[in-house]
Amino acid sequence: MPKFLLEVGTEELPADFVDSAIAQWQSRIPKTLDEQFLTPETIEVYGTPRRLAVLIQGLPLQQPDREEEVKGPPAQAAFKDGKPTKAAEGFARKQGVELDALEVRDTEKGAFVFVLKKIVGRPCREILRELIPQWIFGLEGRRFMHWADGDLRFPRPIRWLVTLLDDQVLPIELENGSETVTSDRFSRGHRVLHPEPVKLSQAADYVDYLRSAYVAVVQEERRSKIQEQVEVAAKNLKGHVPLYPDLWTEVTNLVEWPTAVVGQFAPEFLSLPPEVVTIVMVTHQRYFPVFKNTAAQELIPYFITISNGDPAKSEIIAAGNERVIKARLADAQFFYKADLSLPLESYLPKLEKVTFQEQLGSVRDKVARLEKIADQISEQLAFSDAERINILRAALLCKADLVTQMVYEFPELQGVMGQKYATASGEPEAAATAIFEHYLPRGANDSLPQTLTGQVVALADRLDTLVSIFGLEILPTGSSDPFALRRAANAVVNITWHGDLPINLKQLLGDIATDFVTAFPGKNSPVDLLEEFFLQRLRTLLQEERNIDYDLVNAVLGENDAEYTQRALTDLLDVRDRALFLQEIRNNGKLDEIYETVNRSARLAGQGDLNTAELEPPAVVQTKLFQKSSEQYFYDALVRLVPKTQASQEERDYHKLVEAISEIAPTVSEFFDGTQSVLVMDPDPEIRRNRLNLLGLLRNHARILGDFGLIVKR
Structure with a gap:
């Protein structure tokens, strides 16, 4: 089955766009291929500062032949006196079938015309030619730009295009005004280490071809190399580099062939707060600071940077970075000393101008x-x-x-300074x-x-x-x-x-x-x-x-x-406490033990008029109206429940409330279904109200924990 390679070569892309584009293609490309009935075996998406690529393996040669049912106009519009109307003719013509292929079927909305179309699968190469521009220009991101004199927009100008279906070039042209990018089999190697074009014989060997041209197109490969080299460099310095997730990700997308380069700075800059030195290195220069140990509190006067240049020129690269960091730290040192010359309170009046x-x-x-x-x-x-x-x-x-000079220059240090x-x-x-x-x-x-x-x-x-x-x-x-x-x-x-x-x-x-x-x-x-x-x-x-x-x-x-x-x-x-407690008793099964008791009581209590704040039985229940022993038992249990409810509120110990409701459950069951059960909705309004109030009191005690009517039984 065919293998297909698409590589979009560009000027250096923003690091954050590389990650975003890879994620978008990983989602969009499989979806669009599935929609075209071209489900492949694997899809691998790659990205470096100068290219985005996708290698698709196991593509079908063409779509499968298939049948598709298409609904047309209402039957009364398609036929008149048993003869097809212009509506029927137009529908048949649009679907590419003869009139006798039309069928009339009944639906919920009446009779409609249908046609069962036989669709011959199209070749894979034709569909890919349609999809490729959609994949490229369907990418989303910030700060897209125009280049040349055309209307195309992309984060950086597109300079080359590789489209290989196995070993054959799939012809594609991206027209951008007077400039046209035409697909071929020539990629580009590392800008410094392999400036010559890279001729790709076939799609399947893409990763190896590029690696031989000093381009590691697999993100994880670059990240692993960076991590390994940084760890080795730090170990040689007898130091430690903490994990900076954002920095690792950004640096991975800034280089195609990483080389760790060690630089140093004057020990006098260690008198600056370590947060200042770290911000300068990590945020502004994309360097890895080196600490004495894993506590990451005391710096040593070295840094590690990841170069995309010639490893043989590492000393020159280090010297250039050392000049840059020296200037940045000298500025920071000046700001720090100037800021310290005044007490912090003296800066308050300047806030009036911000x-x-x-x-x-x-x-x-x-x-x-x-x-x-x-x-x-x-x-x-x-x-x-x-x-x-x-x-x-x-x-x-x-x-x-x-309003200090340091924070004005390095806003990330607000609060720290x-x-x-x-x-x-x-x-x-x-x-x-x-x-x-x-x-x-x-x-x-x-x-x-x-x-x-x-x-x-x-x-x-x-x-x-x-x-x-x-x-x-x-x-x-x-x-x-x-x-x-x-x-x-x-x-x-x-x-x-x-x-x-x-x-x-x-x-x-x-x-x-x-x-x-x-x-x-x-x-x-x-x-x-x-x-x-x-x-x-x-x-x-x-x-x-x-x-x-x-x-x-x-x-x-x-x-x-x-x-x-x-x-x-x-x-x-x-x-917070009630929510966590409800989750706890759901997980351990306690909620199930009281769920039916409370819910059944609450549903019936809703037919009464007891307010939800009432908790004291003597205030709303008349014992003289009791007709069954179950009513008295229910009443007595509610009286015993009151102090436990109050304790749970005062101490935030809802275990006491749930334990008390669990204890009352058999009494409530007897009230509803036992030998001494009662008819809650008694014809006598006073007796009915009295019984509803018993249920309402139980509901109200449970409401201290939550509205059980909103809990779904699991």
């Missing part, structure tokens, strides 16, 4: 709001005076490093640490703030952003979230959960929104929008991060049930 958001004022204005919110959180949680002093100091200084400068300025350690921590988590894999001060300032920062931006009615829509409001709300919930902070989010949002409306007259309070937004975030976090089943999340958050939604917003810790 705009946070046009309508919301400067970053200094944001800091003032942030301080007030931090104080509101501190008051709500009844922190000590010492704790509040550190929190307010950190809140005041948390953005000051934004704030902590360094705060410590150098003699600020309390708790405040200095919080300046760094209040930005956490920066990304999906980051840790959360660990200190109380850092947690409170982090919450205050995000709550200010959320209330202020929602107050301007700039809401996230679809994939558009320029102020990262979803991430901010997620952080508020996760920090609260991580720190076990018993904040009343509903009250806090209300207080902050009131201050916002006062400061910005004419704006509406965003509280309702924010409450709904946070409920959505809670639902997502419980399901996706805590792996809680969707129906259990529904049970703790409710559906259009104000009692549950308000409870969730006033006590984020409780909604």
